Amino acid sequence: xxxxxxxxxxxxxxxxxxxxxxxxxxxxxxxxxxxxxxxxxxxxxxxxxxxxxxxxxxxxxxxxxxxxxxxxxxxxxxxxxxxxxxxxxxxxxxxxxxxxxxxxxxxxxxxxxxxxxxxxxxxxxxxxxxxxxxxxxxxxxxxxxxxxxxxx
Numbered sequence: 001x002x003x004x005x006x007x008x009x010x011x012x013x014x015x016x017x018x019x020x021x022x023x024x025x026x027x028x029x030x031x032x033x034x035x036x037x038x039x040x041x042x043x044x045x046x047x048x049x050x051x052x053x054x055x056x057x058x059x060x061x062x063x064x065x066x067x068x069x070x071x072x073x074x075x076x077x078x079x080x081x082x083x084x085x086x087x088x089x090x091x092x093x094x095x096x097x098x099x100x101x102x103x104x105x106x107x108x109x110x111x112x113x114x115x116x117x118x119x120x121x122x123x124x125x126x127x128x129x130x131x132x133x134x135x136x137x138x139x140x141x142x143x144x145x146x147x148x149x150x151x152x
Contacts, residue, residue, distance in 0.1 A: 033144070039106040040143055046103040047152060050113070050135045053083045053098035065089055066096055069131070074118045076131035107139040107149055114138050114150065 054077065060066045061075040066087040069078060077083055080102050086095035102111045115127040116134040139149040 036144060042106040043137060043149065043152065046105065047135060047137075049103060050080065050083075050099065054132060054134070056098050057083060057087070060087075060096065073131040076118055076133050078131060080113070080132060080135070105137050105139065107137055107141060110138075112138055 057066075057077050058075045061068050066089055069075065080099070083098040084101060086097040088094070089096055102113075104111050105113060114136045115132050116124065116136070117128045117131045118133040119130065120126070120128045120133070137149040137152060142148050143152065
C-alpha cells in the first residue's frame with residue numbers, strides 16, 4: 001500500500017462511535033445522580049441551619065437573654081421571619097438575629113417550608129400554628145436513601 005491510501009476504514013469508525021456511545025450512556029446517569037445528591041446535601045444543610053436557629057432561639061429564651069414569646073409558644077418562635085428580623089435583647093438597642101435569610105428549598109426551588117409546632121403529633125406533616133418547633137421540605141419526592149423529603 002502506498003502512503004496516500006492510509007486512513008480509517010468504515011468499520012473502525014463504527015467501532016469507535018459505538019465505544020463512545022457506551023461510555024456516554026454510562027456518564028449521563030452518573031451526572032444526574034451527582035446533581036440530585038448535591039441538592040440533597042443542600043437540603044440537609046438548610047434544614048440543619050434552620051433547626052439550629054430555632055434551638056438557639058429557644059436557648060436564649062430559657063436564659064432570659066431575649067424577650068420571651070407568648071407562653072403558649074413554649075419558648076419557640078412564632079415564625080421563621082422572626083429569626084431573620086431579630087429579637088430585642090434585655091438591652092433595648094440590641095437585636096439578635098438567628099438567620100440571615102430563609103434558605104431556599106433546593107428540591108422545590110422555593111423559600112417555602114413545612115412547619116411543626118410543639119403541640120403537633122410527631123408523625124404529622126401539618127402545622128397546627130402558634131409556634132415553629134421543626135421544619136421540613138414541602139417536596140413530594142423521595143430521597144436517594146428511600147426516605148421522603150418531608151421526613152428529613
